[in-house]
Amino acid sequence: MQYTDKYAIREQNERIILHTIIQNGPLSRADLAKETGLNKGTVSEIVRVLLARKLINETGIGSSTEAGGRRPILLQFDQKAALTVAIDLGYNYLSSALMYLDGETIHETHRENYHVNRQTILAEVERLFQDYQSRAPETHYGISSVAIAIHGTVLHQQILFTPYYDLANLDMAEILTQKLGVPVYLENEANLSAIAEFAQDRSKRDLVSISIHSGVGAGILLDGKLHSGKNGYSGEIGHMILFPDGRPCPCGNHGCLEQYCSEKAVLEEFGRLKGITTPTIADVKAAFLTGDSETKALVDQTAKYLAIAINNVSNTFNPEIIYINSRLVDALPTMIPLVKENLTSFLTASITIQPSTLAKQAILQGASSIAAQRFLKLNE
Ligand SMILES: [Zn+2]
Numbered sequence: 001m002q003y004t005d006k007y008a009i010r011e012q013n014e015r016i017i018l019h020t021i022i023q024n025g026p027l028s029r030a031d032l033a034k035e036t037g038l039n040k041g042t043v044s045e046i047v048r049v050l051l052a053r054k055l056i057n058e059t060g061i062g063s064s065t066e067a068g069g070r071r072p073i074l075l076q077f078d079q080k081a082a083l084t085v086a087i088d089l090g091y092n093y094l095s096s097a098l099m100y101l102d103g104e105t106i107h108e109t110h111r112e113n114y115h116v117n118r119q120t121i122l123a124e125v126e127r128l129f130q131d132y133q134s135r136a137p138e139t140h141y142g143i144s145s146v147a148i149a150i151h152g153t154v155l156h157q158q159i160l161f162t163p164y165y166d167l168a169n170l171d172m173a174e175i176l177t178q179k180l181g182v183p184v185y186l187e188n189e190a191n192l193s194a195i196a197e198f199a200q201d202r203s204k205r206d207l208v209s210i211s212i213h214s215g216v217g218a219g220i221l222l223d224g225k226l227h228s229g230k231n232g233y234s235g236e237i238g239h240m241i242l243f244p245d246g247r248p249c250p251c252g253n254h255g256c257l258e259q260y261c262s263e264k265a266v267l268e269e270f271g272r273l274k275g276i277t278t279p280t281i282a283d284v285k286a287a288f289l290t291g292d293s294e295t296k297a298l299v300d301q302t303a304k305y306l307a308i309a310i311n312n313v314s315n316t317f318n319p320e321i322i323y324i325n326s327r328l329v330d331a332l333p334t335m336i337p338l339v340k341e342n343l344t345s346f347l348t349a350s351i352t353i354q355p356s357t358l359a360k361q362a363i364l365q366g367a368s369s370i371a372a373q374r375f376l377k378l379n380e
Contacts, residue, residue: 036264050064089148151188160231193209197362198224216309237257238262323356
């Protein structure tokens with residue numbers, strides 16, 4: 001056997017053991033051998049390495065085997081071995097958090113009405129990182145990595161298309177990795193939300209998470225794996241055409257879904273109807289609750305468009321569950337039954353649609369999750 005092959009197998013076995021401890025720990029060495037199918041010698045050797053790397057620790061003592069004998073020492077993942085920084089670059093906000101490897105938040109910040117600027121964004125991220133370094137609690141590895149959510153298309157660490165701010169082709173990952181001295185990962189925000197939903201409930205392995213913010217995007221997980229597509233455009237459901245020759249869209253087409261039912265589009269339409277320059281979700285909610293007929297019609301129409309998107313997504317991927325991550329849906333929970341009313345095809349009859357339980361935390365949680373997974377080399 002080639003040395004490189006042996007090395008690759010060893011790395012793979014390390015991943016299997018660490019993953020098993022994270023998912024099912026605390027476990028004894030014998031439990032690990034049983035669950036992974038690896039022999040006890042291999043398990044002991046890898047456990048020794050993981051203990052030395054401070055990624056796991058020994059905890060308490062398990063119950064003795066049926067045959068009697070020594071009670072085994074249990075092993076558990078040390079989620080406080082390292083920290084991650086998650087950053088969400090929204091079209092009109094900037095959120096960030098310092099987290100442990102399991103997503104437990106130590107500190108977070110949120111700036112509303114923040115507008116991403118190509119000239120200043122790198123310095124802004126550097127400032128955030130330095131601030132978190134000064135706040136970071138003592139851990140073995142310190143801040144291990146940074147993950148940034150981009151509201152646009154990302155492929156292999158490159159930003160390809162950002163319709164509502166100008167970051168396309170800015171090599172953020174490379175420049176920031178050099179500046180900060182830790183790996184910096186970029187990922188699409190809807191994909192991160194889907195990853196966060198899956199981390200909450202791993203029983204549903206085919207899922208779609210629809211994010212409705214500046215645009216409308218979907219994160220698609222098939223059998224628990226993110227489906228990005230050849231160019232990273234998978235899940236760009238905001239650009240499915242709802243009305244041929246409809247409203248122009250920054251993608252180059254006309255009549256794209258997100259020009260009609262994104263949060264931005266709904267707020268703009270509400271503002272136009274009511275003569276308000278900068279309407280908020282709270283304004284829409286208040287008008288809806290007073291029974292205002294124009295607002296009710298707008299909400300009905302938005303639910304109908306959303307149902308068309310869900311119908312198309314469901315007929316393409318047949319997911320078990322569709323999560324909706326939207327401040328508008330959170331403010332007006334009646335939108336979910338309204339959407340369901342519009343799904344009349346027998347093909348969509350069995351689909352579960354529910355609002356994200358993570359809401360605005362989903363993107364940061366997903367970002368922290370990919371940063372942790374890559375630090376722990378669990379995603380290869
Ligand atoms: Zn478009």
